[in-house]
Amino acid sequence: MSDDAKDRKPGWVEAFPYHWDSDDLVxxxxxxxxxxxxxxxxxxxxxxxxxxxxxxxxxxxxxxxIARVDALPIGQAHYFRFPGPEDxxxxxxxxxxxxVAFSQRCTHLSCSVVYQPERSRLFCPCHEGVFEPxxxxxxxxxxxxxxxxxxxxxxxxxxxxxxxxx
Amino acid sequence: xSAPVRxxxxxxxxxxxxxxxxxxxxxLMALQLWVLTTALDLLLGGHPDQVWQLTVxxxxxxxxxxxxxxxxxxxxRGPPFRPDR
Numbered sequence: 737m738s739d740d741a742k743d744r745k746p747g748w749v750e751a752f753p754y755h756w757d758s759d760d761l762v763x764x765x766x767x768x769x770x771x772x773x774x775x776x777x778x779x780x781x782x783x784x785x786x787x788x789x790x791x792x793x794x795x796x797x798x799x800x801x802i803a804r805v806d807a808l809p810i811g812q813a814h815y816f817r818f819p820g821p822e823d824x825x826x827x828x829x830x831x832x833x834x835x836v837a838f839s840q841r842c843t844h845l846s847c848s849v850v851y852q853p854e855r856s857r858l859f860c861p862c863h864e865g866v867f868e869p870x871x872x873x874x875x876x877x878x879x880x881x882x883x884x885x886x887x888x889x890x891x892x893x894x895x896x897x898x899x900x901x902x
Numbered sequence: 903x904s905a906p907v908r909x910x911x912x913x914x915x916x917x918x919x920x921x922x923x924x925x926x927x928x929x930l931m932a933l934q935l936w937v938l939t940t941a942l943d944l945l946l947g948g949h950p951d952q953v954w955q956l957t958v959x960x961x962x963x964x965x966x967x968x969x970x971x972x973x974x975x976x977x978x979r980g981p982p983f984r985p986d987r
Contacts, residue, residue, distance in 0.1 A: 764920050764921070764924055765920065765974070767924060768920065768923060768924055768927060768970070768971065768974070769971065771924070771927045771928060771931055771967065772927070772964075772967035772968060772970070772971055774931060775927075775930070775931055775934055775963060775964045775967045776964050776967075778931070778934040778935060778937075778938050778960060778964075779934070779957070779960040779961050779963070779964040781938050781941075782934075782937060782938050782941045782953070782956055782957040782960040782961075783957050783960075783961070785938075785941045785942060785945050785950075785953050785957075786941070786950070786953040786954050786956075786957040788945065788950075789944075789945050789950020789951070789953045790950065790954075792950060793950050793951065839948075843946065843947065880943075881943055881946060881947040882947055882948070884947070884948035885948055
């Protein structure tokens with residue numbers, strides 16, 4: 737065998753210059769590095785969501801007079817826009833003289849939820865999602881998250897929307 | 903012709919430690935992914951104040967991963983092994 741042929745390295749040595757003893761350790765360490773980087777990305781995602789939530793929570797919205805208390809009998813709903821002109825919301829006057837307000841946007845696919853007093857439920861006609869009117873919790877159908885609540889307070893004869901609950 | 907340089911072989915305690923770290927790390931990553939989806943669920947559900955707690959949990963897991971990386975810092979192995987020399 738000539739010296740040239742003896743000195744020529746096999747291609748696989750150039751492509752993968754690790755001894756078999758250290759092969760496993762290298763691959764596992766690289767996977768560990770990747771896992772830690774991915775972990776950092778997941779942490780960054782969670783932190784971003786916390787910051788977005790904080791920013792949304794901190795943004796002040798102007799209080800809005802929704803309806804006169806005496807104009808909304810028990811078992812009736814009043815539909816309004818809050819906090820923006822495109823945000824559909826509803827004020828419910830429930831038995832027990834309880835007032836609650838929620839965003840009308842269904843947490844499944846954002847259809848408009850309506851109040852059905854005869855069945856004591858909030859109903860989304862798109863996919864037959866059902867919510868509990870006192871809490872906004874989903875009780876049937878595809879929605880898994882509660883309706884977004886709206887903080888309200890009574891000011892004299894008026895119910896006023898003041899923002900999201902603390 | 904000089905004798906080939908033997909590679910640094912992992913000591914007996916390193917391999918189980920790396921395997922254990924990998925296993926625990928992957929389980930924790932799955933937990934972290936669940937935390938992320940739960941945080942998104944809370945954010946979209948109008949409960950952003952609770953997302954901070956999940957962020958702290960996620961951060962602790964990430965810090966643990968960094969700690970494991972520091973613990974398993976590779977020693978200097980010298981030149982790579984060339985089996986054909």
